[in-house]
Amino acid sequence: MYRLLSPSLKGDVFGGITAGVVALPLALAFGVASGAGAAAGLYGAIALGLIAALFGGTQVQISGPTGPMTVVFASAITTFGGSFEMALAVVLIGGLLQIVLGLLRTGALIHFIPYPVISGFMSGIGVIIIILQLAPLLGAPASASPLIALSRLGDTFHNINPEALGLGLLTLGIVFLTPLKISRFVPSPLIALIVCTLLSYFAGFNVAEIGHIPTGLPDLQLPNFTLQDWSVIVTLGVTLALLGSIDSLLTSLVADSITQTHHQPNRELIGQGLGNMLCSLIGGLPGAGATMRTVVNVNSGGTTRLSGVIHALFLLTLLMGAAPLASQIPLAVLAGILIKVGFDILDYRMLKRLKTAPRPETLIMATVFALTVLVDLVMAVGVGVVLAMGMLTQRVARESxxxxxxxxxxxxxxxxxxxxxxxxxxxxxxxxxxxxxxxxxxxxxxxxxxxxxxxxxxxxxxxxxxxxxxxxxxxxxxxxxxxxxxxxxxxxxxxxxxxxxxxxxxxxxxxxxxxxxxxxx
Structure with a gap:
């Protein structure tokens, strides 16, 4: 009751609504990009956003679908031949493992993960998003993997939809060029979403759209799997858990630096795990703490958990009433928004120092990056950790x-x-x-x-x-x-x-x- 009556109420309300406005186009875009549909993105943003805000260990963190988690989920759907139920089983295992990590008090281990591994993986994820969204930006069907998308580039450029390309380029122009003094009040992705969707609607463009989004609360979805696929499910679940944990705890560190507070890492892992488990039961996209949405929340006045709750309730309100309007959003517009997200994920701090950074660290970063984009997310993380351990072992051995x-x-x-x-x-x-x-x-x-x-x-x-x-x-x-x-x-x-x-x-x-x-x- 004290929280609701405190002077921070106004800031929490405004911060939560602003974060919800930022989250809306991203949730829709991530849902479409995953292959599960726009509704799955909204379900995930609402469920994870609400549960992580209530039970997580970071007061001002906003959680929801993120680029890396979307890529892993899309990879799971592709691995299981388009089976949404088996992909949800991966999310269920991932959420459960996050809770276990929290109970085992492993949250502080985020500080021991080698930076080149994180850098290579995150930059690889950013490049994957960019590559996968090139086709929708040009008006062509999306591909399931980066390699397939690259192999089809010739056909994609040969069959460009000029109207879709125009909308996509306009979206890119808005999200990249909107002045900061404007985007502080109205997020550039939301501006692009509204302007380009209205242009497409009134101009009668013949472009692919999101399509039907169900209104109302989601139905219960029970994850399904067979014993012969159990090892693959667990492997992808471990990847999802580790990636979601790293992503969330890094965002928590950003929130700490802005608010001059200290988060509870183990509680944060438990909150994220509970939220992702709920996502698996309602057909929602998995997610993690989202840095951009968290920063927007803090800058808009959010100071307590209430801001994260309001963010989720705002999205739920839109789902209950405005879902039919979102069905007419062109896929090219969402592709433009996601390409901006891909560029934002790239680790420019490491990329600028590739020539001057120590060669072993550069090699690890480049290896993880290449494996992430061209081979497999799980292999990239495993190889990166093994290389980092080998390098550390060699250095320690030299001290003897x-x-x-x-x-x-x-x-x-x-x-x-x-x-x-x-x-x-x-x-x-x-x-x-x-x-x-x-x-x-x-x-x-x-x-x-x-x-x-x-x-x-x-x-x-x-x-x-x-x-x-x-x-x-x-x-x-x-x-x-x-x-x-x-x-x-x-x-x-x-x-x-x-x-x-x-x-x-x-x-x-x-x-x-x-x-x-x-x-x-």
């Missing part, structure tokens, strides 16, 4: 160092005597699967040194050891024993406890010490 010390502390890559027949091998840095083989190769030279009876492996400056490194160390001790050497390991108390707990064959308490003095005696 193995040298041989004499009693005076002089470092050398040659074996130096510490005492009669005693050698000390000093190991520094992290010791894990990425550096274990390097350690084995280096210490193998000690076996060949004559007049050596005792070898002390000094691991006091090792940050951590993983299981691979421990087993490698155990094998190393075994090899030394076979060469009639007496190995000793000096390490920290915590690592000593870890080594003894594993109860390996050769790393026993008799050869493990926590100080050098004890090992030398």
């Amino acid at each position: 160092d193995i040298s041989f010390d004499d009693r005076n502390g002089h470092h050398s890559h040659h074996v130096e005597k510490v005492g009669p027949g005693v050698r000390v091998v000093q190991v520094k840095g992290p010791l894990f699967f990425g550096s274990a083989s390097h350690m084995l190769d280096r210490i193998e030279t000690v076996d060949k040194v004559i007049d050596t009876q005792d070898i002390i492996i000094d691991c006091r400056k090792v940050d951590f050891m993983d299981l691979t490194a421990i087993f490698a160390l155990d094998e190393m001790v075994e090899r030394m024993l076979q060469h009639k050497l007496r190995p000793k390991v000096v390490t920290t108390p915590s690592i000593k406890a870890q080594l003894l707990q594993l109860n390996t064959a050769y790393l026993t308490e008799a050869i493990i010490f926590t100080n050098m003095k004890s090992a030398l005696h």
